Amino acid sequence: MIYKVVKNVIEATQGIEDNMTLMLGGFGLCGIPENCIAELVKKKTKGLTCISNNAGVDDFGIGLMLQQKQVKKMISSYVGENDEFERQMLTGELEVDLIPQGSLAERCRAGGAGIPAFYTPAGYGTEVAKDKEVRVFDGKPHILETALTADFAIVKAWKGDTAGNLIYKATARNFNPMMAMAGKITIAEVEELVPEGELDPNQIHTPGIFVQRIFQGERYEKRIEQVTVRSA
Amino acid sequence: MIYKVVKNVIEATQGIEDNMTLMLGGFGLCGIPENCIAELVKKKTKGLTCISNNAGVDDFGIGLMLQQKQVKKMISSYVGENDEFERQMLTGELEVDLIPQGSLAERCRAGGAGIPAFYTPAGYGTEVAKDKEVRVFDGKPHILETALTADFAIVKAWKGDTAGNLIYKATARNFNPMMAMAGKITIAEVEELVPEGELDPNQIHTPGIFVQRIFQGERYEKRIEQVTVRSA
Amino acid sequence: MLDKNQIAQRIAQEIQNNWYVNLGIGIPTLVANYVPKGINVEFQSENGVLGMGPFPFEGDEDADLINAGKQTITTLPGAVFFDSATSFAMIRGQHVQLTVLGAMEVAENGDIANWKIPDKMVKGMGGAMDLVASAENIIVAMMHTNKKGESKLLKNCTLPLTGVGCVKKVVTNLCVLEIKNNAFYLIERAPGVSVEEIKNATEGTLIIEGNIPEMVF
Amino acid sequence: MLDKNQIAQRIAQEIQNNWYVNLGIGIPTLVANYVPKGINVEFQSENGVLGMGPFPFEGDEDADLINAGKQTITTLPGAVFFDSATSFAMIRGQHVQLTVLGAMEVAENGDIANWKIPDKMVKGMGGAMDLVASAENIIVAMMHTNKKGESKLLKNCTLPLTGVGCVKKVVTNLCVLEIKNNAFYLIERAPGVSVEEIKNATEGTLIIEGNIPEMVF
Numbered sequence: 001m002i003y004k005v006v007k008n009v010i011e012a013t014q015g016i017e018d019n020m021t022l023m024l025g026g027f028g029l030c031g032i033p034e035n036c037i038a039e040l041v042k043k044k045t046k047g048l049t050c051i052s053n054n055a056g057v058d059d060f061g062i063g064l065m066l067q068q069k070q071v072k073k074m075i076s077s078y079v080g081e082n083d084e085f086e087r088q089m090l091t092g093e094l095e096v097d098l099i100p101q102g103s104l105a106e107r108c109r110a111g112g113a114g115i116p117a118f119y120t121p122a123g124y125g126t127e128v129a130k131d132k133e134v135r136v137f138d139g140k141p142h143i144l145e146t147a148l149t150a151d152f153a154i155v156k157a158w159k160g161d162t163a164g165n166l167i168y169k170a171t172a173r174n175f176n177p178m179m180a181m182a183g184k185i186t187i188a189e190v191e192e193l194v195p196e197g198e199l200d201p202n203q204i205h206t207p208g209i210f211v212q213r214i215f216q217g218e219r220y221e222k223r224i225e226q227v228t229v230r231s232a
Numbered sequence: 233m234i235y236k237v238v239k240n241v242i243e244a245t246q247g248i249e250d251n252m253t254l255m256l257g258g259f260g261l262c263g264i265p266e267n268c269i270a271e272l273v274k275k276k277t278k279g280l281t282c283i284s285n286n287a288g289v290d291d292f293g294i295g296l297m298l299q300q301k302q303v304k305k306m307i308s309s310y311v312g313e314n315d316e317f318e319r320q321m322l323t324g325e326l327e328v329d330l331i332p333q334g335s336l337a338e339r340c341r342a343g344g345a346g347i348p349a350f351y352t353p354a355g356y357g358t359e360v361a362k363d364k365e366v367r368v369f370d371g372k373p374h375i376l377e378t379a380l381t382a383d384f385a386i387v388k389a390w391k392g393d394t395a396g397n398l399i400y401k402a403t404a405r406n407f408n409p410m411m412a413m414a415g416k417i418t419i420a421e422v423e424e425l426v427p428e429g430e431l432d433p434n435q436i437h438t439p440g441i442f443v444q445r446i447f448q449g450e451r452y453e454k455r456i457e458q459v460t461v462r463s464a
Numbered sequence: 465m466l467d468k469n470q471i472a473q474r475i476a477q478e479i480q481n482n483w484y485v486n487l488g489i490g491i492p493t494l495v496a497n498y499v500p501k502g503i504n505v506e507f508q509s510e511n512g513v514l515g516m517g518p519f520p521f522e523g524d525e526d527a528d529l530i531n532a533g534k535q536t537i538t539t540l541p542g543a544v545f546f547d548s549a550t551s552f553a554m555i556r557g558q559h560v561q562l563t564v565l566g567a568m569e570v571a572e573n574g575d576i577a578n579w580k581i582p583d584k585m586v587k588g589m590g591g592a593m594d595l596v597a598s599a600e601n602i603i604v605a606m607m608h609t610n611k612k613g614e615s616k617l618l619k620n621c622t623l624p625l626t627g628v629g630c631v632k633k634v635v636t637n638l639c640v641l642e643i644k645n646n647a648f649y650l651i652e653r654a655p656g657v658s659v660e661e662i663k664n665a666t667e668g669t670l671i672i673e674g675n676i677p678e679m680v681f
Numbered sequence: 682m683l684d685k686n687q688i689a690q691r692i693a694q695e696i697q698n699n700w701y702v703n704l705g706i707g708i709p710t711l712v713a714n715y716v717p718k719g720i721n722v723e724f725q726s727e728n729g730v731l732g733m734g735p736f737p738f739e740g741d742e743d744a745d746l747i748n749a750g751k752q753t754i755t756t757l758p759g760a761v762f763f764d765s766a767t768s769f770a771m772i773r774g775q776h777v778q779l780t781v782l783g784a785m786e787v788a789e790n791g792d793i794a795n796w797k798i799p800d801k802m803v804k805g806m807g808g809a810m811d812l813v814a815s816a817e818n819i820i821v822a823m824m825h826t827n828k829k830g831e832s833k834l835l836k837n838c839t840l841p842l843t844g845v846g847c848v849k850k851v852v853t854n855l856c857v858l859e860i861k862n863n864a865f866y867l868i869e870r871a872p873g874v875s876v877e878e879i880k881n882a883t884e885g886t887l888i889i890e891g892n893i894p895e896m897v898f
Contacts, residue, residue: 001759080587102552102594114773116369118350121597125628137348163759172528197758222527228535233542260751312804334769334811346556353814357845395542404745429541454744460752
């Protein structure tokens with residue numbers, strides 16, 4: 001097997017430079033690569049284009065990078081939980097490309113799967129369709145969407161093995177598998193790293209072929225955005 | 233939960249009529265829906281268009297349907313293990329649409345995912361590209377491939393639950409998950425049917441939403457095409 | 465006039481047996497509380513879960529288990545998790561039978577605007593554009609008028625669109641409307657609300673055919 | 682002159698550390714037997730497995746565990762199974778570093794024909810078209826001539842193409858060739874085979890630069 005383990009988050013994020021394009025897994029704060037984000041905040045890498053469904057909150061996740069103005073451009077579907085984000089966007093400090101969530105997921109998958117473009121009905125007739133080719137299939141108009149790739153994709157999994165195979169937990173899976181496919185270099189941080197052969201080959205969500213570096217993260221905070229409970 | 237269980241293979245295949253389009257999961261004889269194929273052979277449904285990576289062998293799998301001339305058209309990537317198939321194709325009794333294997337898989341997925349068409353480099357410059365749009369992305373020519381769907385998709389899984397969730401075993405997964413997505417009605421036969429809640433929600437390969445009918449099959453023969461062993 | 469819970473309750477009556485349903489944030493989320501007895505339904509959340517159950521009891525929250533509104537949830541037996549691409553394959557591929565979502569504006573041709581107020585609110589469309597572009601059944605849950613009393617059921621949307629010609633049914637605090645032939649067809653009135661009130665609150669073309677019954681809960 | 686096993690052995694020398702490799706049916710399958718010591722490699726089979734091991738011992742065959750040639754196989758620790766769409770995502774997305782496959786004809790511009798003889802053999806292309814259209818490194822394993830002694834390394838392919846301009850390297854029973862600038866560049870001779878013999882067996886443009894070494898095993 002091919003050994004993908006790196007020593008720590010420092011080694012994992014080596015080579016991430018100013019002005020690169022990064023994909024970051026997660027939905028809201030669920031399933032985000034906390035360790036790598038913290039390291040990028042420490043490294044103060046600037047001018048980044050970040051592809052991520054959301055932009056974290058003001059004091060966690062990608063929000064921490066926004067506070068330091070490390071991000072030049074965000075490519076996301078929803079950025080509603082972040083005041084600093086909205087401020088930077090409205091003043092024009094931050095470029096923002098808002099993409100329908102399904103198109104974002106599929107464009108990442110396409111990037112990893114060698115499919116340069118596909119048609120989708122999402123966004124037809126809206127400002128999302130601006131400058132995009134429209135084609136009618138079966139009487140229904142669709143727009144052409146192109147693949148997304150990144151210099152580095154950074155994903156977070158529940159378990160991983162030394163060959164880079166990943167298993168996610170519950171809804172922390174979200175964008176991680178597609179982004180893992182679409183990175184030129186994909187970094188996986190996992191809660192538990194096990195030797196190859198310990199994960200059931202039938203139950204792996206991301207095959208190790210998509211992962212170039214893996215390490216076990218430390219001290220996951222796993223903050224919850226909207227704690228919602230029912231009365232007992 | 234939505235209850236998908238049907239009594240038996242007869243109830244499962246109800247509504248499959250002459251001249252319909254069927255998708256059948258499996259790669260070679262691995263992971264094919266043996267029970268449903270046997271029932272179709274018994275029912276003698278004719279004029280079928282079958283979308284399946286292979287066409288079985290002369291005396292098993294879809295080969296049994298070919299012997300009875302139930303198939304009008306095959307849409308496949310490789311049909312090399314079947315003499316009767318080759319005979320019918322060369323005499324023109326059988327229409328055949330040969331498709332690169334990756335394009336076949338992706339076209340089924342696209343059909344299930346509401347993506348009417350996508351670009352792929354596979355087949356560019358070959359007879360597969362005939363009458364297909366060519367477009368250059370990033371300096372490389374691609375051809376436009378369209379989605380495939382079927383009146384019925386028939387898949388075989390290892391385990392399934394009453395809500396239609398499926399788990400496949402090893403390489404018997406192959407085309408089954410994409411075809412499950414692409415059937416107007418999807419029939420799943422499984423080796424073991426369990427009550428909802430018994431399968432780990434994190435380890436399901438095909439979510440039940442894609443499956444309309446499920447039943448536990450009988451007497452799986454699971455024939456091996458090429459028994460290959462090493463010396464002890 | 466209906467309150468938010470009653471709007472949700474009225475929408476729940478539209479759910480048919482064995483449907484998969486996607487509920488948006490806000491009033492739509494409340495629909496899950498009012499599914500009629502005997503109706504089997506599975507709720508999908510586009511962040512990657514089918515078979516959502518109620519919110520957890522305090523202390524049972526799991527950071528790895530949330531809905532698209534980022535709220536902690538639970539799952540029911542038979543639930544399944546999947547990635548975002550598969551989730552939108554379900555939505556785009558029309559495997560989800562009903563989408564319920566909120567709106568800022570709906571037009572008489574079925575256009576919907578619910579994601580952006582230029583220069584003011586730019587949170588993003590999330591999954592809404594995929595949902596409205598693909599769903600066979602879309603029910604919009606909304607207030608009939610805005611805080612200034614202006615109609616939100618218009619001849620043409622004034623805000624950036626989320627989708628074109630896709631809304632088939634609207635349930636507001638005042639009534640149930642069906643959209644066809646470029647008009648709002650009045651189907652039911654909220655208890656105690658007159659046809660006249662509805663007329664006055666609707667800017668778009670309103671068609672009133674015969675006697676309009678009150679809703680029955 | 683090399684036999685099939687020696688062709689496989691020579692190709693195995695091309696494998697670099699930490700490569701994912703897809704081996705076609707026939708001679709390419711044999712390559713797995715000759716991976717040099719110290720080279721980590723994982724074999725992908727396009728029907729849905731990464732981390733293939735050797736064939737099973739008799740009695741250990743599993744009908745649910747086969748390779749793309751429909752042969753029973755085993756897996757190594759760290760293996761993973763996946764569906765056909767994901768498998769070709771790996772291939773099309775260039776995550777597989779090397780593809781080794783057989784051919785009926787290869788042309789000096791890198792065209793390859795290996796799937797069809799019109800009116801005679803029409804088994805289908807299987808995954809070959811996806812593999813050749815996407816792989817960054819393609820090595821073709823083939824006999825230099827056909828049974829009639831005619832060259833299979835041509836100016837132009839005569840059979841229906843599998844892919845255009847994609848083959849970069851060919852290992853035959855006679856030699857190793859690199860394809861560039863619309864020509865076959867002779868790199869190595871099989872032990873005991875003369876440059877003259879290779880010339881005579883090659884219809885396409887053959888470039889011979891300097892002294893051509895014999896292969897070293």
